[in-house]
Every structure is written in structure tokens, then in C-alpha cells.
Amino acid sequence: MDLQPKIDAVAALLKRIESEFSPATFANSLGAEDMVLTDLIAKYAPGIELFTLDTGRLNPETYDLLAKVQETYGNTVQVRTYAPQAEAIQTYINTNGINAFYNSVELRKQCCGIRKVEPLKRALDGKKAWITGMRRQQAVTRKDMPFEEMDADHGLMKFNPLADWTEKEVWAYLRDNGVPYNALHDQHYPSIGCAPCTRAIAMGEDVRAGRWWWEDEAGKECGLHVKKISAVTPIK
Numbered sequence: 001m002d003l004q005p006k007i008d009a010v011a012a013l014l015k016r017i018e019s020e021f022s023p024a025t026f027a028n029s030l031g032a033e034d035m036v037l038t039d040l041i042a043k044y045a046p047g048i049e050l051f052t053l054d055t056g057r058l059n060p061e062t063y064d065l066l067a068k069v070q071e072t073y074g075n076t077v078q079v080r081t082y083a084p085q086a087e088a089i090q091t092y093i094n095t096n097g098i099n100a101f102y103n104s105v106e107l108r109k110q111c112c113g114i115r116k117v118e119p120l121k122r123a124l125d126g127k128k129a130w131i132t133g134m135r136r137q138q139a140v141t142r143k144d145m146p147f148e149e150m151d152a153d154h155g156l157m158k159f160n161p162l163a164d165w166t167e168k169e170v171w172a173y174l175r176d177n178g179v180p181y182n183a184l185h186d187q188h189y190p191s192i193g194c195a196p197c198t199r200a201i202a203m204g205e206d207v208r209a210g211r212w213w214w215e216d217e218a219g220k221e222c223g224l225h226v227k228k229i230s231a232v233t234p235i236k
Contacts, residue, residue, distance in 0.1 A: 001172050007040070010161045013147070014045035014131075021129035021157055025049040027120070028079055030065050031192055032170050032181055033133035033162050038069060039179045040161075042076045048131065051080040051123045055115035056089065057194040061183045068180045082119040089114060099196060105215055108197075115194070121154070129157040135165050138191070139208045167207065 014037075017024045026041060028034045028050050041048050052066065069079055092100070092114055101108035124130055136145050151158040162170070167190070174181055184192050188200040190207040199210045 001169065003169055003173055003176070006165060006169065007173070010037075010040055011044040013159065013161050014041060014048065017129055017131065017159055018045040018047045022047065023049060023127050024129040024131065025051055025123065025127050026131040027123070027133075028052045028069075029133070029192075030062055030069070030182060031133060032174060032185055032190075033135060033165070035065075035069075035179050035181050036162065036165075036170055036173050037131065037133050038073065038077070038079075039173075039177055042073045046076050048077075049080065049127075050077055051082060053116050053119050053123070054081045054083045055194050056084060057115070057196060059182075059184060059192065059195045059198070062192065065180060065182045072180055080123070082123045084115045084119055088118070101197065102214065108212065108215070124154050124156065127156055129159060130154070131159045131161065133162055134160050135162050135167075135170075137166060137207075139206075 026034075026037060026048055028038060030052060038050065041050065066079065066081075073079075092111060096103075096107055096110075101111040130151070134142055134145060136143050145160055145163050147161065147163050148157060148159045173179070182189070182192055188202075189198060189210060190201060191211050192198055193211055197212055199213055201207070201210045
């Protein structure tokens with residue numbers, strides 16, 4: 001598998017983002033795709049900031065990987081963490097229950113809003129661009145995703161450098177370059193979020209089948225990448 005053309009394309013895009021859209025930041029969820037971008041940013045565009053959202057309900061393996069990332073790349077890039085507001089979490093739990101997100105889509109999205117969406121807004125404050133590790137193959141909600149777009153909801157540019165990468169290409173890069181990754185991937189977790197909302201998948205299931213598995217397939221997004229109607233215009 002010759003990945004070099006795609007690696008070169010991503011490296012060129014990251015360098016352009018670093019040069020033309022500073023300050024820019026990378027939303028690192030510590031998934032396989034995001035570890036590819038972590039490695040590429042460290043190699044080609046270390047001026048891009050990295051951050052992750054610590055929802056308070058991540059798997060132990062995810063925290064272990066965060067520590068490994070800090071150990072591996074700490075001299076080149078650092079990952080900032082953003083946590084939810086404690087008072088909002090307390091109010092949600094006291095009002096609805098500790099695992100209320102299982103009871104309805106509305107309550108699940110409220111939980112995601114507190115633990116992910118609001119911290120994301122703080123992470124993006126003052127930035128000119130943000131970067132994600134999303135790929136078109138990951139979900140039906142992402143099949144038409146462009147490489148770059150104007151995110152009017154947050155008032156900055158949004159880049160998806162791995163939009164056209166396949167799962168095989170992601171794993172080929174990780175293995176060829178010795179990049180650390182979440183141990184849960186070896187336990188049949190292709191997509192990893194909060195511990196209560198993520199499970200392993202069976203052979204033949206969709207890669208996102210383990211995320212919010214009790215909900216309808218078409219609406220499986222946490223709100224970080226959901227666009228308001230007419231709010232985000234792709235760059236031609």
C-alpha cells in the first residue's frame with residue numbers, strides 16, 4: 001500500500017493551516033484517525049495546537065493513551081484538556097439520573113452537550129481554524145464531508161484532512177510509523193467515545209455500530225459536528 005501521496009497531501013494541508021490560519025487547533029479524540037493526525041502534526045506542523053475533551057466518563061484505556069501521547073510527543077506538541085462544567089454535570093445528574101442518556105435521545109444529547117459541545121466552544125474560542133480526524137467512510141452522516149469548510153456555527157474554518165482515507169490506510173500508517181493507539185481497538189472497538197456509550201462490535205457490523213447502539217443509525221452524532229441548516233458552506 002503506497003500511502004505517501006496521501007501523507008504528502010495531508011502534510012501540505014497541515015502546513016498551510018499552520019501558516020495561514022494561526023492560531024489553529026486540532027480536536028483530538030484519541031481515536032485511530034486522530035493518532036495519525038497527532039503524528040503528522042508533530043512531524044510537519046507543530047505550531048498547531050492539540051486539545052482533547054475529557055468528558056469525565058472515558059475508558060481507562062483512553063486515559064492511558066493520553067498519558068502515552070504526552071510521553072511520546074511532549075517535547076514537540078502538547079495536548080490541552082477541556083472538561084465539562086461541574087455545576088452543569090451535577091444539575092443534570094440530580095435532575096435526570098447518572099445514566100439518564102439511555103432513557104431518550106433528548107437526554108443523551110443533553111449529556112453530550114454538557115460534556116462535549118460546551119467544552120468544545122471554549123476550546124475553539126479565539127481560534128481561526130479547527131481540525132478533525134473525521135473520515136467519509138465512518139458514518140452515513142459524514143459521506144459528503146469536504147476537506148475544508150467554513151464553520152459558521154463557530155465562526156472559523158474547519159478542516160478534515162483524512163476525509164478520503166480508508167480504515168485500512170489509517171491502520172497502515174499507525175503500524176508503519178509505530179504510532180501509539182487506544183488498546184480498546186484491539187478489543188473490537190473501532191470507534192471510541194465515553195465508556196457507557198461505547199461497546200465492542202461484532203464481525204460485519206458497521207464501524208460506528210458500537211456508538212449509542214440503542215439509537216437509530218441515522219442520528220448517531222454527539223453534536224460536535226452537527227451543522228445547523230445553511231450554517232456551514234463547503235469550500236469549492
